[in-house]
Amino acid sequence: MERIMDHLAHERSKAQFSVEEMKIIWAGSLHAFQVSDRIARLVASDPGFRKDNRAVLSRKELFKSALRKAAYVWKRINELALSEEEASWLRFYVDELAYAYIHWGMFVPAIKGSATEEQQQKWLPLANNMQIIGTYAQTELGHGSNVRGLETTATFDQETDEFIIHSPTLTSSKWWPGGLGKVATHAVVYARLITDGQDYGVHGFLVQIRSLDDHFPLPGVTVGDIGMKFGSGAFNSIDNGFLRFNHVRIPRNQMLMKVSRVTRQGKYVESNVPKQLLYGAMVYVRQIIVADASIALSRAVCIATRYSAVRRQFGPPHEDENGKGVETQVIDYKTQQSRLFPLLASAYAFRFVGEWLKWLYTDLIQKLEANDFSTLPEAHACTAGLKSLTTSAAADGIKECWKLCGGHGYLSSSGLPELYAAFVPACTYEGDNIVLLLQVSRFLMKTISQLQTGKKPIGTTAYMAHVEHLIQCRCTVQKAEDWLNPSVILEAFEARAIRLSVACAENLTKFATPLQGFSELSPDLVEAAVAHCQLIVVSKFIEKLQQNIEGNGVKQQLETLCNIYCLNLIHKHLGDFLSTGSISPKQASLASDQLRSRYSKLRSNVIALVDAFNYTDHFLGSVLGRYDGNVYPKLYEEAWKDPLNDSIVPDGYHEYIQPLLKQQLQNARL
Numbered sequence: 001m002e003r004i005m006d007h008l009a010h011e012r013s014k015a016q017f018s019v020e021e022m023k024i025i026w027a028g029s030l031h032a033f034q035v036s037d038r039i040a041r042l043v044a045s046d047p048g049f050r051k052d053n054r055a056v057l058s059r060k061e062l063f064k065s066a067l068r069k070a071a072y073v074w075k076r077i078n079e080l081a082l083s084e085e086e087a088s089w090l091r092f093y094v095d096e097l098a099y100a101y102i103h104w105g106m107f108v109p110a111i112k113g114s115a116t117e118e119q120q121q122k123w124l125p126l127a128n129n130m131q132i133i134g135t136y137a138q139t140e141l142g143h144g145s146n147v148r149g150l151e152t153t154a155t156f157d158q159e160t161d162e163f164i165i166h167s168p169t170l171t172s173s174k175w176w177p178g179g180l181g182k183v184a185t186h187a188v189v190y191a192r193l194i195t196d197g198q199d200y201g202v203h204g205f206l207v208q209i210r211s212l213d214d215h216f217p218l219p220g221v222t223v224g225d226i227g228m229k230f231g232s233g234a235f236n237s238i239d240n241g242f243l244r245f246n247h248v249r250i251p252r253n254q255m256l257m258k259v260s261r262v263t264r265q266g267k268y269v270e271s272n273v274p275k276q277l278l279y280g281a282m283v284y285v286r287q288i289i290v291a292d293a294s295i296a297l298s299r300a301v302c303i304a305t306r307y308s309a310v311r312r313q314f315g316p317p318h319e320d321e322n323g324k325g326v327e328t329q330v331i332d333y334k335t336q337q338s339r340l341f342p343l344l345a346s347a348y349a350f351r352f353v354g355e356w357l358k359w360l361y362t363d364l365i366q367k368l369e370a371n372d373f374s375t376l377p378e379a380h381a382c383t384a385g386l387k388s389l390t391t392s393a394a395a396d397g398i399k400e401c402w403k404l405c406g407g408h409g410y411l412s413s414s415g416l417p418e419l420y421a422a423f424v425p426a427c428t429y430e431g432d433n434i435v436l437l438l439q440v441s442r443f444l445m446k447t448i449s450q451l452q453t454g455k456k457p458i459g460t461t462a463y464m465a466h467v468e469h470l471i472q473c474r475c476t477v478q479k480a481e482d483w484l485n486p487s488v489i490l491e492a493f494e495a496r497a498i499r500l501s502v503a504c505a506e507n508l509t510k511f512a513t514p515l516q517g518f519s520e521l522s523p524d525l526v527e528a529a530v531a532h533c534q535l536i537v538v539s540k541f542i543e544k545l546q547q548n549i550e551g552n553g554v555k556q557q558l559e560t561l562c563n564i565y566c567l568n569l570i571h572k573h574l575g576d577f578l579s580t581g582s583i584s585p586k587q588a589s590l591a592s593d594q595l596r597s598r599y600s601k602l603r604s605n606v607i608a609l610v611d612a613f614n615y616t617d618h619f620l621g622s623v624l625g626r627y628d629g630n631v632y633p634k635l636y637e638e639a640w641k642d643p644l645n646d647s648i649v650p651d652g653y654h655e656y657i658q659p660l661l662k663q664q665l666q667n668a669r670l
């Protein structure tokens with residue numbers, strides 16, 4: 001036991017940089033680090049936030065436990081008079097999916113984004129004080145991705161000055177909204193607005209669905225939970241629900257009227273803001289999900305890295321730091337490094353691109369407030385594309401981390417199965433990842449077509465202004481070290497991205513209609529969108545390194561991580577880089593050489609690099625990822641805690657095992 005604890009300490013002593021300074025870089029600022037660190041410790045030390053029994057609870061127990069925690073969170077927020085920032089850290093570290101995620105993450109933002117000032121003044125105080133609990137009811141049984149296909153209707157009745165909300169078909173039942181099944185009192189419901197006999201498409205409406213006195217559904221409302229979801233624990237603590245309306249009436253002023261409104265006379269009036277703002281809550285949540293992706297991936301990487309340093313298998317006998325003969329740490333196998341280190345690098349890359357995306361979103365909001373809508377298309381493309389790219393990579397990465405931990409990774413106590421089950425739906429919710437990439441490709445094709453009109457591409461598409469150069473340039477790498485030059489990397493990624501996009505644009509012209517072309521070429525368009533999004537991540541990582549980064553050795557570690565992130569992408573997408581002529585086969589081979597050498601350079605720092613995430617053992621929730629590396633005794637201890645071990649002889653022995661054994665014995669005697 002002692003040896004293993006010493007082992008991680010030895011790993012930490014090998015770090016070539018200041019972990020404390022890296023913690024600040026990871027957190028984003030000294031202030032963010034201090035607040036999050038304080039709240040993380042507060043949560044970890046409070047028995048009310050225990051979560052180690054989650055996997056063995058039944059659905060009902062799990063749900064009730066999540067309700068209890070959500071109420072306790074609210075109590076602590078008020079008792080401690082936490083600021084909004086501290087409160088969101090508290091919810092984050094409690095790490096229990098519950099209705100509050102949707103209430104704060106979608107219901108409140110939808111009101112802020114789509115309601116008029118007057119409506120906000122009425123509804124936001126109620127929501128902010130949790131006098132009402134809200135959900136976001138968009139998706140239906142029959143349509144999720146195709147928002148324009150939603151069937152729920154909101155028909156204006158001029159006589160009573162009300163909207164009648166109705167579910168005309170089974171497929172129009174709302175299906176999936178979190179917190180809807182058993183908790184929410186109100187919902188932002190997306191429905192087709194019909195007035196004067198005309199259908200004006202999907203709009204948002206604020207609808208009360210349960211009584212604030214006895215919690216029963218209001219007349220005309222049928223509501224319930226949609227059932228168990230994948231994995232133990234994970235999303236089963238939350239009540240994703242179904243909802244049907246039978247001619248439910250709401251006052252006219254509960255239509256969210258920032259984008260358009262209906263007058264007392266039933267006239268539909270558009271405001272001067274773009275219709276797409278109706279989808280504003282999705283833009284907001286997608287940028288949050290990019291930050292979630294870096295957190296979920298970094299959690300998994302932290303577990304797999306610490307465990308890989310503790311675990312030993314095979315190998316020529318080594319001497320450890322105390323001169324004892326030991327087997328090889330699995331982290332020293334090159335295959336383990338080539339699977340794990342790119343994931344560590346990705347966690348950092350996603351953190352930085354998430355930080356940038358948050359800036360982009362804040363900038364968008366400021367512009368929208370000044371009636372400047374010019375950056376909305378780019379913000380939509382970036383949030384959609386990066387949400388897709390980072391969640392797909394993080395979900396795959398978590399699964400890889402579990403396999404990197406061998407058999408023990410499959411145990412609930414490793415924390416990895418639940419993390420995977422909780423995160424994998426991020427590839428679907430807030431927009432299916434493929435559907436979102438197709439949105440990005442649409443944006444790219446539009447940008448390319450506008451190049452011919454002389455319109456200058458801006459922001460993340462600014463590189464497209466150099467299309468002529470990027471289409472014909474040749475990569476200058478001649479030796480492996482050349483791959484350490486950021487401008488060489490950047491140009492290779494820009495060349496690959498634009499060549500894939502231009503090829504799609506040219507091929508699209510060969511079809512009878514753009515629609516047909518888009519449909520036939522959609523796999524290629526998705527690849528072009530991925531290339532563009534990877535370029536954004538790469539360029540934001542490189543930009544981060546150009547900032548003033550303090551701390552002993554910190555910048556050097558980030559440079560190595562950036563190199564690994566980029567070179568591994570080249571390695572994984574070699575087909576793209578070679579087929580577009582962005583690099584040559586010889587240069588690809590030099591990139592692989594450089595990648596291997598970066599792994600060796602990173603090796604002694606990896607434990608410190610995951611320590612820099614500053615995750616408490618409570619938050620990690622993993623025996624394999626414990627800070628002290630004391631894995632085996634704790635695994636044994638955890639095993640004893642399983643309810644099956646409550647009794648020596650299992651329940652069912654007398655009914656099913658003993659008679660069987662006796663029968664066999666009798667048969668043998670006959």
Ligand SMILES: CC/C=C\C/C=C\C/C=C\C/C=C\C/C=C\C/C=C\CC/C=C/C(=O)SCCNC(=O)CCNC(=O)[C@H](O)C(C)(C)COP(=O)(O)OP(=O)(O)OC[C@H]1O[C@@H](n2cnc3c(N)ncnc32)[C@H](O)[C@@H]1OP(=O)(O)O
Nearest residue numbers: 097101138145146147234276279292380422423429430431
């Ligand atoms: C127990 C816990 C244990 C452990 C925990 C451990 C770990 C936890 C780990 C992770 C979990 C972490 C966090 C979880 C937190 C919260 C999660 C909780 C719940 C999830 C909540 C989910 C909510 C939802 O899913 S809500 C529903 C979302 N739905 C969608 O996203 C639908 C997707 N579809 C669309 O967006 C659209 O329909 C469309 C695909 C865009 C197509 O629409 P349409 O046909 O109308 O559009 P066009 O293509 O014609 O485009 C028209 C035009 O508009 C532009 N456009 C489109 N969208 C937008 C937009 N959003 N903003 C701006 N502009 C937009 C488009 O580009 C076109 O423009 P042009 O005409 O110029 O081309």
Ligand SMILES: Cc1cc2nc3c(=O)[nH]c(=O)nc-3n(C[C@H](O)[C@H](O)[C@H](O)COP(=O)(O)OP(=O)(O)OC[C@H]3O[C@@H](n4cnc5c(N)ncnc54)[C@H](O)[C@@H]3O)c2cc1C
Nearest residue numbers: 136137138139143144145176177178425428429430431434
């Ligand atoms: C855990 C979880 C929580 C959720 N929470 C909420 C919530 O709070 N509120 C809410 O309103 N919704 C919620 N949702 C619903 C979610 O937003 C939708 O499931 C999501 O938008 C995907 O839509 P879909 O299910 O209709 O998938 P579909 O669109 O039916 O996708 C099925 C398949 O078809 C493909 N596909 C679809 N369209 C195209 C196309 N045009 N081109 C190519 N391929 C296509 C997809 O790639 C996918 O492979 C939640 C979902 C989950 C899993």
